[in-house]
Amino acid sequence: MKLALSTLGLPGIPLAQVARLAARAGFHGVELRVHPEAHVHPGLDAGRRKAIAATFEASGIEILALAGYARVADPDDDSDLHQLIGLTRDLGAAHLRVFPGGAGSRGDDDTAVRRLTDASHLARDSNIRILLETHDSHRTGEAVARVLDRVGADADGVGALWDVMHTWLGGESPGESYRHLAPHLGYTQVKDIASAEDTTPLPLGAGVLPLAECLALLPPDGWVCWEYEKRWYPEAAPLPGLLRAGRRYLTSITPGGEG
Template sequence: MRYAFSTLGVPGLPVPEVVRLAVAHGYQGVELRAHPEEPVHPGIGARQRADVAAEFAAGGVRVLTVAGYARVADPDDTERLDALVALAYDLGASYVRVFPGGRGDPRDDGVAVRRLRSVAALAADRGVRVLLETHDSHRTGAAVARVLDRVGAPSVGALWDVMHTWLGGESPAESYAALAPHLGYVQVKDIASAEDTTPLPLGAGVLPLADALAPLDPDGWLCWEYEKRWYPDAAELPGLLTAGRERLAALLAETGSPTPPPNPQPRPPGSVPFSRSGP
């Protein structure tokens, strides 16, 4: 299993510091929050994109995902999916994250299906996979799978946020069964309760992480999404990163899943970056 963390846990941190944290704490990848208040978002130019890609490549760290804020089930959402795919391609990222963001209308599924289909061919051409996260209006695996079954495109898949499926009343086994045909990777986190979702160190809360990890592909990715951006009083993420990775490794060892070696030595400037295709 390979590990990543989300920059939602270190809001506004410059890219060189993000890379340094990943290398120092043994993470092979990073999920980049693609919002205008962050250093990396669809509005940055070609030179900036090349610099970001080179920074990650030099550190031997994968840009796993461009975590966008498109709400594909909201008919009024205007964020361009093609712009997110283009940014992911330029950074060498494998995935784009999008939200459902529906409003409870029975037609939400149809809106999401149309928008995801509209970008499926471009994503396939660029070697990028667009992942619909279990979140908000479609927080369960069953709800997301219902949309993706209709989309019917390999370049569009699912991102399993274990907190949201648990809050939606699904067991990890139920979520995995629904999402497995579409699954890109898994976001892990921990919280005190359904009423208190303040982020906690992994293993310090109530989420059934061991059950969620048990059926996963040992060659896949786990991303720790620590939502510091929304909970400013939460502990700082950098001091938790090593212990969090070790906690995941311990849980995976209990399930018999192998773990990767530490990060390789930093790549020299100008070396070939990771492939854009594949997980």
């Protein structure tokens, strides 16, 4: 199993330091947050894009994904998926994360299917996959698979990102979530929390999420990404001091250990 680290847990830290932290703690890759306040965003020029890619390559750390904030089930969302695909390609990442972001209407699925289908050809030609995360309006595996099943023939350019907290909050068992998502799965995001009412990030294994049960279902050559949401919970413990223990915990519960 290959392990990645989300930069959502390292807000404001320079990317070169992120690469060093990931490498020293034994992680294999990173998920880079894409936002105007972050170090990665579509406004980067070609030189800066090459420099970022080179920084991680020199550290032996793969850029697994860019975590974008496009809301593909929201008809009013103005995110340019083609622009985000170009950024993902230029940084050498394999995946682009998007959210559903629907309003709970009957047309949410239709909007998401249309936008993902429209972008899937460029994604496929760029050798990346757009991954729809189990989140907000489509937080269960069933809901995300319902959209992706309709994309159909264009599925090579799209897939699913399994955020295990959201499927748990949505009432699915790990087995139910995996059954729906397995045909589409790009990679899996893990975290830990105290309860459904308190989602402040905790060290892995210190909370209530069924992480071992979820990860036992995954193929041994898959990717697992630790998303520690320090950006949204400034009172949470700093992530750098948790990295080595978190990596050891993930290794202990993942099929095949380290890949």
